[in-house]
Amino acid sequence: MLLQSSLHNQNVSLSSSLCYTRPLLPLKISTSTLRRSVCYQRLSIKCAISKVHSYGTLDYERRPIVRWNDVYRRISLMKNPELGSASVLNQWENEGRTLTKWELCRVVKELRKYKKHHRALEVYEWMNNRGERFRQSASDAAIQLDLISKVRGVSTAEEYFLKLPDKLKDRRTYGALLNAYVRYKMKEKAESLLDTMRSKEYATHSLPFNVMMTLYMNLQEYDKVDLTVSEMMEKNIQLDIYSYNIWLSSCGLQGSLEKMEQVFEQMVKDRSIIPNWTTFSTLATMYIKMDLLEKAEESLRKVELRIRGRDRIPYHYLLSLYGSVGKKEEVYRVWNTYKSVFPTVPNLGYHAIISSLVRIGDIEGAEKLHEEWLSVKTSHDARIGNLLLSWYVKNGNTDKALDFFKNMLEVGGKPNSSTWEILAEVHIRERKISEALSCFKEAFMEEGSKSWKPKPVNISAFFKLCQDENDTASSQVLIELLRQSGIHDEVYAALMGLSDMAENNSDSENTNDGSQTLLNQLEDNL
Template sequence: MLLQPSLHHHNVSLSSSLSYARPLPCRVPSLALPTAANYRGVPITVTCSISQIHSYGTVDYERRPMVKWNAIYKRISLMENHELGSGSVLDQWEKEGRKLSKWELCRVVKELRKFKRYKHALEVYDWMNDKGERFRLSTSDAAIQLDLIGKVRGISGAEEYFLKMPDTLRDRRIYGALLNAYVKAKMREKAESLLDEIKSKGFATHALPYNVMMTLYMNLKEYDKVDSIVSEMMEKSMQLDIYSYNIWLSSRGSQGSAEKMEQVFEQMKLDRTIIPNWTTFSTMATMYIKMGQFEKAEDCLKKVESRITGRDRIPYHYLISLYGNVGNKEEAYRVWKVYRTIFPIVPNLGYHAIISSLVRLGDIERAEKIYEEWLQVKSSYDPRIGNLLMGWYVKEGNLDKAESFFNQMVETGGKPNSSTWETLVEGHMGEKRISEALSCWKEAFMAEGSKSWRPKPANVSTFFELCEEKDDADSRDVLVGLLRQSRYLEDEVYASRIGLANGDVTGNGLSAGKDNALDKIENNDDENDGSEILLNQLQGSL
């Protein structure tokens, strides 16, 4: 694979770059690469192709042939047997006589990452790596691979990938990807140490590594450190970018101070290099909602809508969800109708946003109607959408309807995920059916994708209390065994919240139950937290 510097080293417009097909020679500033190297057994040659574009988000894809990459993406995402992996789809595609290009494969990877199908995205890169010199992979591609490895194989896998790279190939993007992996894992000490190394190598000349660290401190609720990083950037006369300001806004808002958040916004307006975008106002709206200032939140949502450009679906998803959070059913539905007018084909995420909002607003009749509409047009069954309605039925105490809906979901071709089974657990616990609840717990731990799921602490505590009430120690011990086998009890914070300490039941399950509101935020895959936008957009900056 050939390592290439990204396009921004050249004074060439994106539109003109699309017409070039052959690589052009160019100098590589600040990146001393050998003319020939060997990494993972694949020769690496330094060259630069103007047709290879790192910042895929800046390309107008409607000017390029889309059918081929889109068809490949659909084949991968709709695989019946996911164990075969993306490589089997790509092999079959070429067996049918159709040659795959680097651009198409990278576009597929981008789409898979967008919808959090990280394992499939990494398998596409593995397939390209196995093709020797056929594909010219840049350091940007290596950074994306490192990021995917961290998500799929864990931090140890990302570190191993990083250490196998020759030091000469580790540029700011590679270091940035590893830093992002540490931040995602909330490994503060390693992240802080790596940031110091990034600074010592002279790679911290732009806002991105500081932005990533700010998200770490924000997630750790160490808001004063977010302010410290902003101060450090200002002392170094480093330009804050739009992400810096948006994270800073979110941090101030998370402290519950509208005044401090508004101070940052005023400073942002004074910075002539920054134009507030839809994310800015979406973030502020989210914070105003948490503070109960719904009028200010709705004012921000109007500004979100006025700043949507191009054919970007994501802002509409957040608008629909946030209007649901402020309790404005009519605006949520109005935005949905606008969205449907602009985008004739709506992905599962769009249906999830509107059904989630309508369920929260209690408009179950309209939610059911849109669900039926989705069943007619869906490309694949997303259990998260069905879980929304099931959760409502259980909450209303209608377990029979929830079970009937579950059966229909399976008949429709839906594959229940761990959260589906946990919803049934809640229903059975409401009826004090320990045996049935335990059976659903077992299914939840075995369901596909269960490794990325964690049972809600309140549900675990409630089950323990029910077992104690019914004097059923055996069922309690079975669930403890499932938790231990899945290694959840190694997390001391989680273990304490579910009433377990050192592997023993403390009996103090009520303390975890008090955190039910927090459980909804941490564990409910139907909740749309506006702060997630910041993390997703930073990820796209790799």
Template sequence: MEQVFEQMSKDPTVIPNWSTFSTMAAMYVKMELFEKAQECLKKVEGRIVGRDRIPFHYLLSMYGSIGNKDEVYRVWNNYKSIFPSVPNLGYHAVISALVRMDDIEGAEKLYEEWVLVRPTDDSRIGNLLIGWYLNNGKSDKVLSFFEHMTEGGGCPNSTTWELLSEGHIAEKRVSDALLCLEKAFTTSGSKSWKPKPIKLAAFLKLCRDEGKMESAEVLIELLRKSGYHNTEAYASLISKDDLSSKIERMNDIVDSENMNGDDNDECQVLFNQVDSSF
């Protein structure tokens, strides 16, 4: 990568911009070469021109990946000093960075700030906090935050309901988990959502362990009606094999996906921003 950049530098017709250095920074982060990554991020910041907000979102995300909380807050404060208003994507970027660094108090504070100024609702922002609570065993906080979110006008999306089902699965509440999964399949915008195989495998295993086979069949029927036939994980569930065979095959698929790396929602949000800017 460095050799490629060196060759680019020798070409007078090539002028590196902020996206050049953000790409290099992302590669360095992946290789855990954090000092080099931060050098590139400084160059990103020095090449921001005009009223382009997207580089700030990248900086927040990358500094969050590195774990440099001071830089996250510095960039955030600089961002807010330049722009009179910050869009949902900006709050998503900074809250995601803070959640990644386990600064949940900072994330909660900015969530409340966002609620007061948001131009429109964006359930992905609340989902970041719910995900942290789940990953850190705060199941009681999940439900209280969800109530707070909806009472404040938040509209849960399919991923929200999927996350809530995860909390119920952890507490072995089959009926509650199934209710959340049903809402995930039927809520507005669900056509663009696909359930995560690892979540489905966990629910089916719980059904088997608790002897709730009828609940497992309800989930399988939801998959069948939703038209998930072309993906291996979903096709195996819709098959006529017994439940134990389905769970075993699903676990193999989940392990394979984990080896290859799961899709990163944060990266997808950023890529969508870049794509829309050209």
């Protein structure tokens, strides 16, 4: 079995989880020669990971991890989060234990790893208030800028950047600001900043170009991905593994099989690059989109052979992609291997397997694994239950959907915005305007709703129902909710405009029919 064979080989692999596997050396080589060979191999590999973090020490791996880990746990598991990270740090030092900068930066790193950005920023602010003890570096400034953009928005991050002394404005802080612009899809500002980075010679490596290509991918401007790659080649900027993987994905999304495979051939010929599991999962994804399932399966087998170390993410991709191919037996095989490797499976793992089984149509299997997840979970993730809830609704099993939601609440589950939207679908189908509107209200009020957008098809269906029932008040309430949420997409604007037009002209039968036709056409294209 592919995964089991791969797992066996990793015990004798010479490479770390961040590097790539070399052919195993003959056993007759002496220990000293082997050690020199390992060192040489590691130094010769060009890893394309951005080195943003700098903790001011070279021997941190030999330091005890207990102290920083204890501080991290105290912050992460605070009973009163409103008190902030500072309360934990003050209490720690009041107990007579002094914290070093390395320890605090290690806490920040762990908090960022689990997306506890607010808490991480509070740690940095605590250090900033003690400038005599903790000298700020450009690396610290870059990390803070990134955290500020995520917690307080890009405009606050810009203000922070402008106030930085010139000595802290280097390629790292400029790169962090570029990341913020890309995260918020601010193309003009990102392109302008990249021009500034070019003039300062901060754009002489692949990272800022990879960031820009990510932006163009998100905006579906695939031609600009090609132009960016061309610029890198003209300026002799080495494409790294990420550059190639983004380029591959761009070609695939354009539907160009020939171009995608040409890029892969070029990647293989580039001696500085060794295709990784992400490369082959990208190829598999694109082959699935092109309905080339045999090629997709071949790529998935190559993904399995490239799993190294204790990385869970490749398993999540394999579970999802085998589900997309429709290979139920492969989904269960990968799942069983995954569970044999890791003693515990996180929520993302259960989400991947249940999502695949729902996609394949194995609802009984999905329900069993949902029950298993409920018995072992450490935290409730509404996205997992939403998979089954959505399936029940789409298949017209309204009673089961409502019972499932009731049980979710009984076991302590907290619905998210998508949960409420799924329930709104139920009420729209049953032509219950008041109940559907109530669900939409709950969705907009839930924590995390700022990053959520309702499906345009559901908004269209609600407006259509209100129009049929001459309920202008309810449609106006939803329009106001959309406006207050800051959703300005063209599709939503068109839906709100058409709804307004229909209501303002409700006395004219012909005008009403015209707006209804437009609503129907827009819904068909969603």
